[in-house]
Amino acid sequence: MDTKSEAPRKASPAFWSVDEPPERWDASEDFRPDSWYARLLFDVERSGLLMLSGDLRDRGRSAWLELENGSYQYEADAIRRVLTLAELHLPKSVRTVHVILQSDGIAQSHVRYQRRVGARSSASAFAVTDEASLISVLPPRAMVYAPDYATAYRRPMFNFGVNIGQRMMIMDPDDPLRYQVLARINLGADLGRDWYLRSSVALNIYNDWDTISRTSDSVLPRVRSEIRQYLQEGNTGIDALYLEKRGMLASDLIYRAYGGILEEMFAGVGGEVLYRPFPSRFAFGLNLNYVWQRDYEKRFSVQDYKVLTGHGSVYWASPFSNYDAAVHVGRYLAKDLGATFEVRRTFENGWMVGGFFTLTDVPFEEFGEGSFDKGLFFRVPFNSLLPGNTRGAYQTIIRTIQRDGGARLEGIGDTLWWEGRGHRPDALTATRARMVPQ
DSSP: OOTTSOOOOOOOOOOOOTTSOGGGOOOOTTOOOOSHHHHHHHHHHHTTEEEEEEEEETTTTEEEEEEEESSOSSHHHHHHHHHHHHHHHSOTTOOEEEEEEEETTEEEEEEEEEOSSOSSOOGGGGOOSOGGGGEEEEOOOOOOSSOSEEOOOOSSEEEEEEEEEEEEEEEETTEEEEEEEEEEEEEEEEEETTEEEEEEEEEEEEEOGGGOOOOOOOSSOOSSTTHHHHHHHTSSEEEEEEEEEEEEEETTEEEEEEEEEOSSSEEEEEEEEEEOOSSOSEEEEEEEEEEEEEOTTOSSOEEEEEEEEEEEEEEEEOSSTTEEEEEEEEEOTTSOEEEEEEEEEEOTTSOEEEEEEEEESSOHHHHOTTSSEEEEEEEEESTTTSSSOOOOEEEEEEESOOOSTTOOOSSSSSOHHHHTGGGSHHHHHHTHHHHSOO
16 A cells, blocks of 8 residues: 555466477467467467567567557556567567557557567576666557558457446535445447447446435536436436547547547547657647537436537646646536646556646636535556456546536546556656566
8 A cells, every 4th residue: 555665566477388388388279389479479468468460670680569458557567578478489580679558549658678688588688787778668659550460359359347336425515425336337349440339337236315405506507516316317327338439640649539428417429639749748638529418317318408518738747756737728518618727646556646626717606615626536556456467446536516617528538648647758767677578
């Protein structure tokens, strides 16, 4: 629980490498380790990573590997694992290894490793004065269009999860604590060609929402203050169901477009672009959404209220103790204009804590109790609490009161920068020593 100390390295899954005698493998009968890529792919997948493609360039002196990390909380640990296996399986002629980590169709990071000796080297070969000097962090880039090898993963590729969750309502004068226990069913699918399906369904187990009697007195469009109706009539319902397309317009310009049920109160279409010049600590984003307010039952119907909402954003990864700041300026769900200011700190073990406040052209007396929107962010990674490697985490936003002014879409409008935070050049540079093969 020590948030200031670097999390210990966890052991990767243990298995007999394809480099060992065949009788020790746990492979299908049709597996043929007839190339360096086939052997590397076999071991990389059993380490909890996806190997997307591989290429040899410069007359066999450099190897380019494109992967996706779905298991390791720290990108440095995923890179170390890949490089360790690359030492076993790459040809001896390879002098440099380029690792590109991709996430949902977007190349997030690019690391180059300078091999000290040929393949199958001992650990003593890495006993250099500064091991981190073997690693260079380069601008993220997409893989070549026609690599020597590409893994033909079957599409669609589904992921499914069920978990028990809770939801709290705090600081109501009538009852300071109300709660719900629910089961969440999450289904995602990689449909191919950088198209994705996202969905989440909530199934009520227990709640005391029926004790809520307070009704909204808001003079603004009631985009959030009618939360009572959503909690009571939609305690079981669809929280999200949308299609998404992601990709890269350039190495420093990425995008996402989406449409469907975007969150529990709004459905519609929208998109986001992010300009992330390398290695600048600043990034610039823009999101635009046209949405309809959903019916209270949280199924497929919508109400008459619709709005065009969007924001321009500036992000800054400060050099001070992993503090990040952002400013979002634009139009909110209640059609008010203003800006949201937020600061977050990510600790060495992955915990994140932050706060935000929003000021718009809505006068305090019209906004109502609380005067303006504000709250706290929390993100608790499961990696430090569970025995294996995982990227899962518990995330929540705590507000003292939910009003209509300053309301934005939750978890859909401006996520590209925060999703790639662990891939940022400053974050990768600080963990270079952790990437060196062991």
